[in-house]
Amino acid sequence: MAFESLTDKLQRVFRNLRSKGRLTEEDVRAALREVKMALLEADVNFKVVKQFIKAVEERAIGQDVMNGLNPGQMVIKIVNEEMIALMGSETTEITMQPGKAVTVIMMAGLQGAGKTTAVAKIAGKLKTKGKKSLLAACDIYRPAAIEQLQINGRKQEVDVFEMGTDHKPVEIARSAIAHAEKNGHNVVILDTAGRLHIDEDMMAELQEIKAGVAVHQTLLVVDAMTGQDAVNVAKEFDEKVGIDGVVLSKMDGDTRGGAALSIKAVTGKPILYVSMGEKLSDLEQFYPDRMANRILGMGDVLSLIEKAQENIDIDEEKSREMAGRMKKGKFDFEDYLESLKQMRNMGGLSSILGMLPGMGIKSADIDSEASDRQLRQSEAIVLSMTKAERRNPKLLNPQRKYRIAKGAGVDVAVVNRFVKQFEQSQKVMKQLGGGGKHGRGMFGGFPGRKGGFPF
Amino acid sequence: MSEEKQEEKKEKKGFFARLKQGLTKTRDNIVRGIDSVFSGFSSIDDDFYEELEEILIMGDIGVNATGDILERLKREVKEKHVKEPSGCKQLLIESIREQMQVDTAAYDFEQEKSVIMVIGVNGVGKTTSVGKLAGRLKESGRKVLIAAADTFRAAAGDQLAEWARRAEVPMVGGSEGADPASVVYDAVTAAKARGVDVLLIDTAGRLHNKKNLMEELRKMNRIIDREFPDAHRENLIVLDGTTGQNALVQAREFGEVAELTGIILTKMDGTAKGGIAVAIQSELNIPVKYIGVGEGIEDLQRFDADEFVNALFDVSGEEDGDD
Ligand SMILES: Nc1nc2c(ncn2[C@@H]2O[C@H](COP(=O)(O)OP(=O)(O)O)[C@@H](O)[C@H]2O)c(=O)[nH]1
Ligand SMILES: [Mg+2]
Numbered sequence: 001m002a003f004e005s006l007t008d009k010l011q012r013v014f015r016n017l018r019s020k021g022r023l024t025e026e027d028v029r030a031a032l033r034e035v036k037m038a039l040l041e042a043d044v045n046f047k048v049v050k051q052f053i054k055a056v057e058e059r060a061i062g063q064d065v066m067n068g069l070n071p072g073q074m075v076i077k078i079v080n081e082e083m084i085a086l087m088g089s090e091t092t093e094i095t096m097q098p099g100k101a102v103t104v105i106m107m108a109g110l111q112g113a114g115k116t117t118a119v120a121k122i123a124g125k126l127k128t129k130g131k132k133s134l135l136a137a138c139d140i141y142r143p144a145a146i147e148q149l150q151i152n153g154r155k156q157e158v159d160v161f162e163m164g165t166d167h168k169p170v171e172i173a174r175s176a177i178a179h180a181e182k183n184g185h186n187v188v189i190l191d192t193a194g195r196l197h198i199d200e201d202m203m204a205e206l207q208e209i210k211a212g213v214a215v216h217q218t219l220l221v222v223d224a225m226t227g228q229d230a231v232n233v234a235k236e237f238d239e240k241v242g243i244d245g246v247v248l249s250k251m252d253g254d255t256r257g258g259a260a261l262s263i264k265a266v267t268g269k270p271i272l273y274v275s276m277g278e279k280l281s282d283l284e285q286f287y288p289d290r291m292a293n294r295i296l297g298m299g300d301v302l303s304l305i306e307k308a309q310e311n312i313d314i315d316e317e318k319s320r321e322m323a324g325r326m327k328k329g330k331f332d333f334e335d336y337l338e339s340l341k342q343m344r345n346m347g348g349l350s351s352i353l354g355m356l357p358g359m360g361i362k363s364a365d366i367d368s369e370a371s372d373r374q375l376r377q378s379e380a381i382v383l384s385m386t387k388a389e390r391r392n393p394k395l396l397n398p399q400r401k402y403r404i405a406k407g408a409g410v411d412v413a414v415v416n417r418f419v420k421q422f423e424q425s426q427k428v429m430k431q432l433g434g435g436g437k438h439g440r441g442m443f444g445g446f447p448g449r450k451g452g453f454p455f
Numbered sequence: 456m457s458e459e460k461q462e463e464k465k466e467k468k469g470f471f472a473r474l475k476q477g478l479t480k481t482r483d484n485i486v487r488g489i490d491s492v493f494s495g496f497s498s499i500d501d502d503f504y505e506e507l508e509e510i511l512i513m514g515d516i517g518v519n520a521t522g523d524i525l526e527r528l529k530r531e532v533k534e535k536h537v538k539e540p541s542g543c544k545q546l547l548i549e550s551i552r553e554q555m556q557v558d559t560a561a562y563d564f565e566q567e568k569s570v571i572m573v574i575g576v577n578g579v580g581k582t583t584s585v586g587k588l589a590g591r592l593k594e595s596g597r598k599v600l601i602a603a604a605d606t607f608r609a610a611a612g613d614q615l616a617e618w619a620r621r622a623e624v625p626m627v628g629g630s631e632g633a634d635p636a637s638v639v640y641d642a643v644t645a646a647k648a649r650g651v652d653v654l655l656i657d658t659a660g661r662l663h664n665k666k667n668l669m670e671e672l673r674k675m676n677r678i679i680d681r682e683f684p685d686a687h688r689e690n691l692i693v694l695d696g697t698t699g700q701n702a703l704v705q706a707r708e709f710g711e712v713a714e715l716t717g718i719i720l721t722k723m724d725g726t727a728k729g730g731i732a733v734a735i736q737s738e739l740n741i742p743v744k745y746i747g748v749g750e751g752i753e754d755l756q757r758f759d760a761d762e763f764v765n766a767l768f769d770v771s772g773e774e775d776g777d778d
């Protein structure tokens with residue numbers, strides 16, 4: 001594909017984590033260093049990343065990262081939670097003036113951020129809520145900026161106010177508001193020229209507008225593809241002009257949009273809308289969890305974690321029992337069946353392998369169907385055993401194995417291989433279990449495709 | 456020292472002064488960063504490299520390109536037995552400079568019969584760059600025609616028409632909703648008929664992940680190749696210097712539908728760190744041919760690796776001390 005996604009990246013990271021088995025503090029640090037790099041690749045500002053990683057690290061190391069889910073999932077869970085927390089809680093709306101008072105919204109941003117388009121989109125959105133907007137053409141610099149606004153206004157069937165290019169933007173704004181009050185508009189949206197945050201004169205122009213007329217909401221429009229500089233831009237606009245919210249544009253591209261995280265982190269101002277397309281209707285509410293998801297790129301994994309958590313809650317009791325027996329090397333075929341059941345609750349091996357970052361397996365590069373088939377075969381073998389045999393694998397003599405093979409519809413060699421692998425796994429579990437404080441849940445007992453477990 | 460610098464600045468004025476001016480903040484940031492690293496460390500160790508890595512990444516150079524640069528740096532430090540952080544700085548500067556060199560043949564098209572298509576995502580500065588480039592070529596005596604093949608964005612034609620007026624060059628096309636491929640066809644026909652030297656084609660902004668828009672671009676590119684096979688062809692992608700790592704993806708994806716011959720890196724008058732240019736050179740090997748340093752017609756400069764890196768690290772007046 002076009003770029004190595006964060007998902008791929010994190011999958012690689014967590015594959016490494018898994019292969020080490022139990023996590024040490026250094027492991028967490030090493031992993032988070034990779035996460036850090038991945039976030040940087042998503043254009044999250046370096047300083048924000050640093051701060052963020054620190055928060056995750058503190059939580060991850062302090063907490064029982066190794067309990068519950070597998071360690072990799074646990075870390076992702078924390079990363080995700082911290083990201084959502086950083087990005088702000090729930091969606092916010094543009095605050096409107098009460099009653100009939102005209103709400104004045106000023107758009108600001110760098111050149112080419114997408115302000116003019118956003119102006120029209122917001123007007124269209126407000127229109128569906130019964131608000132009548134007036135768009136004021138305050139970009140007197142860029143060639144054909146006024147025409148662009150007029151055409152967009154016409155498309156949205158929203159009125160546009162302009163005074164050509166010979167008046168100061170503050171005058172245009174003042175006249176536009178007077179015009180709105182006279183003509184029954186509820187909202188005036190000021191479309192200002194794009195400007196550099198370090199251009200003192202141009203920044204002063206925005207200050208002048210704010211000083212000259214009552215601006216109720218100043219919205220900063222930021223290109224979602226912005227790199228490390230996003231923090232400088234947002235900070236300068238916020239400090240010099242003062243912003244109330246952010247509109248993230250060009251989100252229909254394939255950028256991870258790490259800038260969103262940066263901007264929120266440095267300004268603390270809510271992201272109100274994301275602009276998702278060229279059509280004037282493509283303006284969406286901002287959802288922090290979705291954005292975190294996008295920056296992390298791990299939607300599937302997160303839903304798996306959710307499922308796993310439910311599953312673990314339900315089966316915690318059994319897991320604990322099982323774990324106790326595992327430790328003593330007494331994990332038997334009954335436990336095995338239970339594990340299979342738990343796994344099936346989560347959508348089968350193929351879907352789990354596909355979703356697991358730790359496995360790092362794309363559905364393309366494993367024959368997951370074959371694995372599922374093998375799993376079913378193993379299950380058939382166990383189901384062909386008597387209860388006593390399941391509880392006490394030592395009972396399995398050649399005769400019994402022959403009977404089981406017939407019952408499961410497989411060759412006796414398959415049964416032999418399966419039982420042998422099972423015994424080996426028991427030994428491994430006994431060794432692992434000796435050092436573990438808690439049960440590791442079914443994921444803990446899932447050493448991977450090539451592991452000793454007889455899948 | 457500072458007097459020397461002043462003099463040097465004066466000398467170079469008119470060429471990269473503007474860029475340098477625009478880059479002041481960038482340079483200050485990076486230099487301050489670099490200097491603090493070099494002064495804060497007495498030896499070249501892991502912490503030192505880690506700090507360097509951070510600074511390069513902060514400049515949008517990107518994780519991969521930064522990794523490459525540092526790997527090369529480490530190798531050289533070893534080979535050349537460099538012990539001092541300051542010597543390491545010289546190596547770093549040299550390494551980036553080397554990487555950023557542009558072949559002089561890159562500008563041959565300015566003197567030949569050529570067709571240049573200017574492409575990129577929305578709002579990066581395509582139309583402005585076409586206007587600036589038209590002004591520049593016209594100035595040097597070339598016969599220029601510009602084509603308004605952005606028939607999508609509201610008032611795009613009006614915007615380009617204003618640039619045509621400023622550059623004092625004729626323009627064809629520009630009605631909203633027209634088929635851009637047919638605008639291209641007409642423009643090529645007009646260019647041939649009028650004996651134009653350079654045909655500059657402004658195109659609509661398109662995100663590289665929009666399949667049909669990219670196919671439209673492929674078609675436009677093919678039409679030019681087919682209708683004007685003798686012309687020197689250039690496809691210049693315009694990248695916003697503020698853009699992060701996605702610019703690499705843009706360059707890669709646009710290159711898939713229309714072979715790229717160069718980059719115009721715009722908005723370098725902001726605090727955008729020119730780092731992305733390094734990343735692009737390093738990963739895609741597409742030369743940056745021009746830099747946009749403002750909104751005026753004269754605010755387009757040829758990209759010059761030496762000046763660029765000098766401006767980036769501000770080594771003027773320091774070099775003599777070494778070697
Ligand atoms: N500061 C600055 N602004 C630029 C530069 N190049 C273009 N712009 C501005 O960026 C905005 C978008 O430019 P435009 O040419 O319309 O972009 P297009 O959509 O790619 O054609 C306009 O406001 C331009 O004035 C540059 O080098 N520096
Ligand atoms: Mg344009």
